[in-house]
Amino acid sequence: MPAPQEFLSFVDTNANAFIKRLAEAVAIPSISGDATHRADVVKMGEWLNTHLKAVGVSTQLVDLGKHTMDGEELNLPPAILGRIGDDKSKKTVLIYGHFDVQPANKSDGWNTDPFTLTIDESTGQLIGRGSSDDKGPVLGWLNVLQYHHQQRKALPVNLRFCFEGMEESGSEGLDDLVERESKPGGWFDGVDCVCISDNYWLNTRTPVLTYGLRGLTYLKVTVHGPGRDLHSGVFGRTVYEPMTDLIAIMSKLVDSQGNILIPGVDEMVCAADEEEREIYESLDYSYKDIESAAGGPVALTTDKVDLLMGRMRYPSLSLHGIEGAFSGVGAKTVIPAKVSGKFSIRLVPPQTPEIVDPLVISYIESEFAKLNTKNTLTIENLHGGKPWVADHTHWNFEAAKRATKAVYGQDPDLTREGGSIPVTLTFAESLKVNVLLLPMGRGDDGAHSTNEKLDRSNFIEGTKLLGTYLYELADIQGKK
Numbered sequence: 001m002p003a004p005q006e007f008l009s010f011v012d013t014n015a016n017a018f019i020k021r022l023a024e025a026v027a028i029p030s031i032s033g034d035a036t037h038r039a040d041v042v043k044m045g046e047w048l049n050t051h052l053k054a055v056g057v058s059t060q061l062v063d064l065g066k067h068t069m070d071g072e073e074l075n076l077p078p079a080i081l082g083r084i085g086d087d088k089s090k091k092t093v094l095i096y097g098h099f100d101v102q103p104a105n106k107s108d109g110w111n112t113d114p115f116t117l118t119i120d121e122s123t124g125q126l127i128g129r130g131s132s133d134d135k136g137p138v139l140g141w142l143n144v145l146q147y148h149h150q151q152r153k154a155l156p157v158n159l160r161f162c163f164e165g166m167e168e169s170g171s172e173g174l175d176d177l178v179e180r181e182s183k184p185g186g187w188f189d190g191v192d193c194v195c196i197s198d199n200y201w202l203n204t205r206t207p208v209l210t211y212g213l214r215g216l217t218y219l220k221v222t223v224h225g226p227g228r229d230l231h232s233g234v235f236g237r238t239v240y241e242p243m244t245d246l247i248a249i250m251s252k253l254v255d256s257q258g259n260i261l262i263p264g265v266d267e268m269v270c271a272a273d274e275e276e277r278e279i280y281e282s283l284d285y286s287y288k289d290i291e292s293a294a295g296g297p298v299a300l301t302t303d304k305v306d307l308l309m310g311r312m313r314y315p316s317l318s319l320h321g322i323e324g325a326f327s328g329v330g331a332k333t334v335i336p337a338k339v340s341g342k343f344s345i346r347l348v349p350p351q352t353p354e355i356v357d358p359l360v361i362s363y364i365e366s367e368f369a370k371l372n373t374k375n376t377l378t379i380e381n382l383h384g385g386k387p388w389v390a391d392h393t394h395w396n397f398e399a400a401k402r403a404t405k406a407v408y409g410q411d412p413d414l415t416r417e418g419g420s421i422p423v424t425l426t427f428a429e430s431l432k433v434n435v436l437l438l439p440m441g442r443g444d445d446g447a448h449s450t451n452e453k454l455d456r457s458n459f460i461e462g463t464k465l466l467g468t469y470l471y472e473l474a475d476i477q478g479k480k
């Protein structure tokens with residue numbers, strides 16, 4: 001059953017109203033990683049809940065309890081469960097998305113206010129934090145629902161929803177909820193497949209379906225010693241300096257070619273053979289795509305296969321920042337008393353945080369011991385998640401392939417994503433069904449970066465894609 005022409009025309013006719021709704025969502029700075037914005041994450045959840053109910057979805061806000069962030073105890077933002085349709089003759093699809101965003105300040109280098117959706121009429125870009133990750137895709141589902149509700153059309157499948165407000169901060173509390181609701185009689189009982197729209201095309205041209213995600217382990221290494229910050233003229237060359245020790249440690253984690261220096265971590269992953277390299281060779285990609293998305297000529301290599309494998313099938317270690325270090329303007333001559341280095345490792349099968357963390361911790365401790373310092377070291381895991389790989393020959397992917405061909409007139413590339421959505425594996429394992437990643441945005445959207453954008457055409461055609469996928473699912477031979 002192809003998507004009705006009436007649906008496709010409805011999306012075109014209502015495009016400006018959909019963009020206006022996206023602007024409302026972007027205006028709520030729902031930054032999950034910043035305690036001062038916790039009320040905004042809750043507000044964003046309430047906004048989404050109201051909009052879901054307005055298009056006929058029955059919802060429930062679920063309290064996920066409390067957590068501690070930066071030493072402060074906070075209420076976790078409630079998750080939203082939704083359901084619409086209970087027709088036993090139809091497939092039941094679970095949709096996941098998140099309504100929290102990464103931090104953003106104009107001073108980071110944004111050309112516009114990050115929380116005011118700015119429409120660049122010359123390029124068609126909708127610029128604002130969360131436009132692509134993940135408010136645009138979540139609102140894409142609202143757009144699909146609006147058509148069916150307003151035009152009194154039955155959906156081709158039953159839908160279940162799970163939206164959370166902590167994805168950018170480790171999805172705390174969500175695994176327990178998913179495991180509980182996947183049991184018989186739970187909210188997700190009867191789900192036949194899962195669809196997540198929360199990643200990106202590889203480039204700006206070719207739509208993709210994604211069948212893998214890297215896992216993550218995020219670590220914080222703290223070095224402290226002096227009782228307070230010190231004057232470097234008075235104390236320099238007389239005391240062990242925490243920042244010097246931390247930089248020594250951080251510099252031994254990864255080299256400038258991206259090789260992970262922690263013994264056993266890179267070695268855990270087998271090398272790709274020729275047959276596997278051919279899979280990457282077939283993808284529409286060039287080092288120029290990564291350089292234009294990165295905004296500079298900084299690719300590690302011009303070899304497309306090595307670049308793609310670096311992103312999709314090998315682990316990577318990135319240094320993110322140093323808390324407690326002097327970072328202001330001017331030339332403060334301070335010796336910081338306590339500094340914390342933050343870094344993460346993207347993991348691929350067979351790596352998990354449980355396997356990799358002990359290697360990292362024992363390596364850092366042994367390197368720290370070599371420094372012969374009197375300072376003290378502590379290592380914490382801030383959060384993590386396992387990698388995930390799915391069967392891309394499943395009917396769930398086949399439906400998405402047909403939908404992509406119908407909307408974009410081209411076959412999608414099949415990719416593994418370099419990022420992480422930890423709950424994906426939880427869905428796959430708890431429900432024992434296929435999970436599909438069906439991205440809306442392009443590879444140069446700048447998710448997590450400055451000037452994040454979603455192209456107007458990706459929002460509008462992407463909405464058509466999500467709706468068309470539901471019609472193709474209804475049609476396809478599979479369970480039900």
Ligand SMILES: NCC(=O)N[C@@H](Cc1c[nH]cn1)C(=O)O
Binds near residue numbers: 168418
């Ligand atoms: N769009 C998915 C995404 O951006 N996921 C994050 C998850 C995360 C983990 N810790 C902080 N964020 C990612 O960085 O891959």
Ligand SMILES: [Zn+2]
Binds near residue numbers: 098133167198
């Ligand atoms: Zn996301």
Ligand SMILES: [Zn+2]
Binds near residue numbers: 102133168447448
């Ligand atoms: Zn993200």
